[in-house]
Each structure stands twice: as structure tokens, then as C-alpha cells.
Amino acid sequence: MGSCRSLGCCCQRRFQSNILVNVKYCFNMKKVISMLMLAATVTAGAQAQQLLRSTPAAEKVSEDGIEAYKKAVEESGQQLHSFMIVRHGKVVAEQYYGDNAADKPHVMFSVSKTFTATAIGFAVQEKLLKLDDKVIKFFPDDLPAEVSPNLAALEIRHLLTMSVGQEVEPNVNAGGTQRWERVFLETPITHAPGTRFLYNSIASYMLSSIIQKVTGKTIFDYLTPRLFKPLQIDGARWESNAQGVNFGGWGLFIKTEDMAKMGQFIMQKGRWKNKQLISKEWIADATSSHIKQPPQWMKPDADQTQSDWAQGYGYQMWRCRFGAVRADGKDGQFIIIIPDKDAVVTTTANIQNMQEEINLIWKHILPALN
Structure with missing residues (x-):
């Protein structure tokens, strides 16, 4: 038959x-x-859901301004890898250069720090720690033989605001077996914590290590259900040292659109899809200036009003001109949140002069938002 x-x-x-x-x-x-295939399609779509798309005109953004920015980038010779502009929560422009692509995670460098600070915010919200907790209490086995008064006074908030007071940043070996916590705690704290801005990526690592201490999870695993899954940031990864602690201050890889999602999350004061993931008070505190940068952080030929590295520092985030705030990574990785314009601008790049890069955004994109 x-x-x-x-x-x-x-x-x-x-x-x-x-x-x-x-x-x-x-x-x-x-x-x-057929029903199973449909369910699988819906699930896959949910896992990689994008931000809504719109047109510049619909969101009152000048297309001429966007084109002027693209032309200026090309004429400057800057090695931009991607950019994305979000207005009113919708993507109005995006572009990828060279072999960079929308679905390809990009190294974040110090943009990672903003995610680390957000993990601290969740831990505070869950009452796992407090910002005035002393750092030494988390590492009793890594303390030097003699704990200085400055080390004893060091709090989590000082790690967040780059105000540890170490004149020399701790020297760690990324591929070695040394305990980075011990190296950090043994490095002299020259200035009283909270009194001077001294950039310190190992302080950010210490935040990651503290999260792992109080949760029993890496900061990446801790953030996954609280931030990455709700924002549907997939394909992310975070590098670790030999002890299995995520670097905290660097080492995160995410896509350009994931950066924009993070920026929009901050713009929305910790709210995502009608759910308050983290308190709006935390976002307000994290994006406020808690310490000012010294003059050496400005360009030699610029005054304070012209530098985006002299507007104050929050919790692992930089204040900018024009009322903006940003996550900032080496070689031109930016998540720029502009509340007054309800806009987020993200870039990935390999650019040495980062002030010049951000100047083009202020010159062309900012007016385009009017």
C-alpha cells in the first residue's frame, strides 16, 4: 500500500x-x-528582541544632522566601528563599519564598570551590602600584616567613585595566579578615601570580587537574571582572572544595541517594560557627580567647560557637558545618555582621541535632536 x-x-x-x-x-x-515550530520562533524572538525602530523624522531628529555626523567621522579619519542613536526609546539611526556587525559582541573595556556599579546597586537593594560597608571586612584572609588608618576607612562607595586614594594603581598580572585582592589591599593608600579622584580599575575589580563574596556567584551570573535577561541582552560574556572572578573594570563583551538598551534602562531610571528593576533613587545617585576630577584630566588646551573628563564622576559613570552622563571605555566605547533630549547615543571604536570623538557627537548629533 x-x-x-x-x-x-x-x-x-x-x-x-x-x-x-x-x-x-x-x-x-x-x-x-507546526505549533512547536511557532513556539520556538516566538521564544527565539523573545531572546533576541530588539529595540523598536523608527525614522528620524517621526522622532523629530534631523536626518541632515545624522548625515553630517557620518561625513565628519569619515573626514576625521576616526576608526569608528559602529554607532546607534535612540530617541524616545526607538532606534532612529545605526551603522556598522568594516567587519563589525549588529550581531557581533564588541569589547567594552571600561564601559564594563557601569555594569559593575549596577550589580552593586542590586546588591544594596537586596540588602546584601551597604555603601558604607568597610572593604576590609570582605577580605579578612587577604589583609596586610598592618592595616593602615586609610585602608581601615575604605568603603564600597570609595571604590565606586574612584576615590580610593591610591596614588599608584595596584599592579596585577592578568594571567598570573596572584590574588588580586591581596595586591590591592597591600598597595598604599596615600590620600584619605573620598578626598581625591584617582582612576583605578582594580578598585572596580574589587567591586566584582565583593559581589562574588556576598552572592556566591560571579558578577556576570548575578546580573544575568536581574539585568541581562530582562533587557534581553544575549550573547554577552565577561572575562575572568585565574581565581574565576570577572574583571569588573573591563572584560565585558556585548553588542552595540545592548549598549543602547543599557543606556535606555538608565534613561528610564531603572525601569524596563513597566517593571522597576532597580530603584530610581539608585539611578539618580549613580548618575550624580560625587567627586570632581583634577586638572590633569582635561585636555592641555581646554578649560573645564570644554572637557567631558572634568564634569564630575558618579558610580562608575562620567558626567558630561550638556547635562549628559556616560559609560566610557578605552578607545572610544561610549554609552551617552542625554536626558534633556530623551536620547541615547552609543559608539564602538578604535580611537585614541576620545574627546575629539565625543566632540563630533556634540557638534552634529546634539543639534539634530532639536
Whole structure:
């Protein structure tokens, strides 16, 4: 007799009396498999859901301004890898250069720090720690023989605001077996914590280590259900040292659109899809200036009003001109949040002069938002 084959179903019809039964069976199997395929499609879409797309005109953004920015980038010779502009929560412009692509995670360098600070915010919200907790209490086995008064006074908030007071940043070996916590705690704290801005990526690592201490999870695993999954940031990864602690201050890889999602999350004061993930008070505190940078952080030929590195520092975030705030990574990785314009601008790049890069955004994109 004949056979029925559909979507992998094979119904052998040996007797005429079984035809109706087998045809019905094949039909039902086809229906079930179709439903499963539809469910898989919906699930896959949910896992990689993008921000809504719109046009510049619809969101009152000047297309001429966007084109002027693209032309200025090209004429400057800056090695931009990607940019994305979000207005009113919708993507109005994006571009990828060279072999960079929308689905390709990019190294974040110190943009990672903003995610680390957000993990601290979640831990505070869950009452796992407090900002005035002393750092030494988390590392009793890594303390030097003599704990200085400055080390004893060091708090989590000082790690967040780059105000540890170490004149020399701790020297760690990324590939070695040394305990970075011990190296950090043994490095002299020259200035009283909270009194001077001294950039310190190992302080950010210490925040990651503290999260791992109080949760039993890496900062990446801790953030996954609290931030990455709700924002549907997929394909991310975070590098670790030999002790299995995520670097905290660097080492995160995410996509350009994921950066924009993080910026929009901050713009929305910790709210995502009608759910308050982290308190708006935390976001307000994290994006406020807690300490000012010294003059050496400005360009030699610029005054304070012209530098985006002299507007104050929050919790692992930089204040900018024009009322903006940013996550900032080496070589031109930016998440720039502009609350007054309800806009987020993200870039990935390999650019040495980062002030020049951000100047083009202020010159061309900012006016385009008017």
C-alpha cells in the first residue's frame, strides 16, 4: 500500500480500513509540529528582541544632522566601528563599519564598570551590602600584616567613585595566579578615601570580587537574571582572572544595541517594560557627580567647560557637558545618555582621541535632536 510522509511523519497504510485513522494522525502530527515550530520562533524572538525602530523624522531628529555626523567621522579619519542613536526609546539611526556587525559582541573595556556599579546597586537593594560597608571586612584572609588608618576607612562607595586614594594603581598580572585582592589591599593608600579622584580599575575589580563574596556567584551570573535577561541582552560574556572572578573594570563583551538598551534602562531610571528593576533613587545617585576630577584630566588646551573628563564622576559613570552622563571605555566605547533630549547615543571604536570623538557627537548629533 502507499504511505504518507509529512514533516517527518511516516504513516504506513497496510489496510484500507486504517486510511482515515492514519490520515487524521498525520494531520494532527503536522499541526503539533507546526505549533512547536511557532513556539520556538516566538521564544527565539523573545531572546533576541530588539529595540523598536523608527525614522528620524517621526522622532523629530534631523536626518541632515545624522548625515553630517557620518561625513565628519569619515573626514576625521576616526576608526569608528559602529554607532546607534535612540530617541524616545526607538532606534532612529545605526551603522556598522568594516567587519563589525549588529550581531557581533564588541569589547567594552571600561564601559564594563557601569555594569559593575549596577550589580552593586542590586546588591544594596537586596540588602546584601551597604555603601558604607568597610572593604576590609570582605577580605579578612587577604589583609596586610598592618592595616593602615586609610585602608581601615575604605568603603564600597570609595571604590565606586574612584576615590580610593591610591596614588599608584595596584599592579596585577592578568594571567598570573596572584590574588588580586591581596595586591590591592597591600598597595598604599596615600590620600584619605573620598578626598581625591584617582582612576583605578582594580578598585572596580574589587567591586566584582565583593559581589562574588556576598552572592556566591560571579558578577556576570548575578546580573544575568536581574539585568541581562530582562533587557534581553544575549550573547554577552565577561572575562575572568585565574581565581574565576570577572574583571569588573573591563572584560565585558556585548553588542552595540545592548549598549543602547543599557543606556535606555538608565534613561528610564531603572525601569524596563513597566517593571522597576532597580530603584530610581539608585539611578539618580549613580548618575550624580560625587567627586570632581583634577586638572590633569582635561585636555592641555581646554578649560573645564570644554572637557567631558572634568564634569564630575558618579558610580562608575562620567558626567558630561550638556547635562549628559556616560559609560566610557578605552578607545572610544561610549554609552551617552542625554536626558534633556530623551536620547541615547552609543559608539564602538578604535580611537585614541576620545574627546575629539565625543566632540563630533556634540557638534552634529546634539543639534539634530532639536
